[in-house]
Amino acid sequence: MVGRGGTEELLGLIEHIYEAATDSALMQGLPLRVATHFGSESCLFHFCYKPPPGVPGLPRNACVPIGTANFDAQACAAYAEYYHERNEWYARGWKKGFPVVVLGQELMSTNALQRTEWFDYCRTTGMYELIGAQTLISGDLICAIGIHRPQGSRAFDEDDQKELSFVLPHLQRAFQMHERLGLAETRGALAFDLMDNIDVGVAIVDADGKLLLANRVADRILSREDGLRVSQGRVRPVDSRQEPGLARAITQAARTGGGKAMAAGGVAVLTRRSGSGMTVLVSPLRIPPQNLGTSVHAAALIFCDPDRETIVPEHVLAAAHGLTIMEARLLAALVTGKTVSEFAESADIGIGTARTHLKHILGKTGYHRQADLMRDIAANPVMKLAAHMRDDFRESRP
Numbered sequence: 001m002v003g004r005g006g007t008e009e010l011l012g013l014i015e016h017i018y019e020a021a022t023d024s025a026l027m028q029g030l031p032l033r034v035a036t037h038f039g040s041e042s043c044l045f046h047f048c049y050k051p052p053p054g055v056p057g058l059p060r061n062a063c064v065p066i067g068t069a070n071f072d073a074q075a076c077a078a079y080a081e082y083y084h085e086r087n088e089w090y091a092r093g094w095k096k097g098f099p100v101v102v103l104g105q106e107l108m109s110t111n112a113l114q115r116t117e118w119f120d121y122c123r124t125t126g127m128y129e130l131i132g133a134q135t136l137i138s139g140d141l142i143c144a145i146g147i148h149r150p151q152g153s154r155a156f157d158e159d160d161q162k163e164l165s166f167v168l169p170h171l172q173r174a175f176q177m178h179e180r181l182g183l184a185e186t187r188g189a190l191a192f193d194l195m196d197n198i199d200v201g202v203a204i205v206d207a208d209g210k211l212l213l214a215n216r217v218a219d220r221i222l223s224r225e226d227g228l229r230v231s232q233g234r235v236r237p238v239d240s241r242q243e244p245g246l247a248r249a250i251t252q253a254a255r256t257g258g259g260k261a262m263a264a265g266g267v268a269v270l271t272r273r274s275g276s277g278m279t280v281l282v283s284p285l286r287i288p289p290q291n292l293g294t295s296v297h298a299a300a301l302i303f304c305d306p307d308r309e310t311i312v313p314e315h316v317l318a319a320a321h322g323l324t325i326m327e328a329r330l331l332a333a334l335v336t337g338k339t340v341s342e343f344a345e346s347a348d349i350g351i352g353t354a355r356t357h358l359k360h361i362l363g364k365t366g367y368h369r370q371a372d373l374m375r376d377i378a379a380n381p382v383m384k385l386a387a388h389m390r391d392d393f394r395e396s397r398p
Helices: 007-021 024-037 073-081 088-096 110-114 118-125 158-181 188-195 216-224 240-257 314-321 325-335 340-347 351-365 370-379 381-387
Strands: 042-049 100-103 129-138 141-149 201-206 211-214 228-231 234-237 266-271 277-287 296-303
Touching (some): 007 158, 007 240, 007 277, 024 042, 024 158, 042 073, 073 118, 088 129, 141 158, 158 296, 201 216, 211 216, 234 240, 234 266, 240 266, 240 277, 240 296, 325 340, 325 370, 340 351, 351 370
Antiparallel strands (some): 042 141, 100 129, 129 141, 201 296, 228 234, 266 277
16 A cells, blocks of 8 residues: 555554554653654544443543644643543444544534534644544553544545545554553663563564564573474564564564564464464564664564463552552452452451451442452553562562
8 A cells, every 4th residue: 555645655654553562751752753744733542441341332542642742731631531532532432343544524414413422532632633543552451542633624535535544554563562562651772671570471483483583582582482482583483374464464463673674574373382372462562772782673572471370469559559558468369360259268257357358449440340459460560560570679668
């Protein structure tokens, strides 16, 4: 596909998207880069949680969104705290599935929009014409994208819709990398050092699959040769039948990372020795020359260690939520999948006492449902980090 601004401009946008995946500052500026490509000065990325089946209402807002200059800190906070629930465009658009790209006029008429409270926010931020999209990042985490033009500007059309449909998989892959690598507040060597201490394997390879860098988790998994292995310096599936598919995904992703192609990477499910599957995210990666001494076309392979159980330390839960020792023990047990009755039996306390502890936990954490609390702890990158810190990185005490 050739973009509306030409092949070079589209390749430049895709290259920038993958560079932003591992650079927090560039990620903050990505909305403007995307908006500019579509002839706009307004773009907002907001993230929310897909509700369970049968639960009515909008997906719950996950964090403060990021956007262009018209969405300053005050506007972003206002969206997260108030206007997300009144976003008439998203109330209609999110139900269309994943991934999807829609035009504002398809969602509601201008007259209907102007009669809503949401239009107050649109006027404040200069939104009138809309092209929007949404995609799943991981699990139930959604990214919704809105690109806007002010009143009196040209409306977005089907050509814009096709262009955004092409760009959307690249944005999805970049957000997946940014989310899984946990690089929102870290950069360079510090980020890679942190990745050595969490249960995420990260292997950086060139276009031919040659291993360039691997964190501690990736080293451990590769040395076990369970799903993935290193042979003749290259990362390969243990099942040789899966090698052509993985090699093709790596080559395409690496070329995209180097600004030479437009493939968005992919997901490979490799066979482990036990017969179960091992999911590997293959994503384009841009490596500046100063990082490896030379500029290379690279891809990131991101995967979890399926044999490690995530156990959040009790002292971390206690400190994070102001829990008593017994409450923290109960919460830690629930995170591992135990029931309240199973914990009561193991702790030699009555089921009524255990339920009282759970009630106190929900009160202190601000949650109404146990399921919501479990999900947010499981999705919290800080909790994941604490769960797999090495002993020498554990909490120090005076």
